[in-house]
Amino acid sequence: MPSIVALAGSPSVDSRTVALLRHIASHTHDVDVVPIRALPAEALLGADVDDPAVSEVVKKVADADALIVASPVYKAAYSGVLKTFLDLLPPAALAGKTVLPILTGGAPVHALALDYALRPVLTALGARHVLTGLFLIDKQIERTPDGVVLAPDLQARIDAAVAEL
Incomplete structure (x- = not known):
């Protein structure tokens, strides 16, 4: 069975992105959710790939068969936390991998960030195939103490992706 690493690029402690990825992982086998914000900030900002926590995640990405890369939209792009992590990956880190990008935002106009911000970076890192991806309105993802409650049509879209x- 293929292994999937899900990179959660939200800087928020109470993150819909992490909760959403954990929800996906609970319905899918072999998904390892990695909240990038949990990595040491100094190591991320300094691009210290020798930091044990950072090198462990870089290895998970290298060993994965596929990736889910998820982030809230900030200033018409994915988060700086995610950008910082993606910047420290080697140039061909995603070579041969299929990637599902997921962005959440406040309005449908932010869906453009999938194609204009996130997809080019994933392609530049050598992804074999970047799927169409998902843009989800953040109000359709309600955080609960047990995870998330999704708007009725969302689960079918997520399952298909x-x-x-």
């Missing part, structure tokens, strides 16, 4: 992955 993960099945394609």
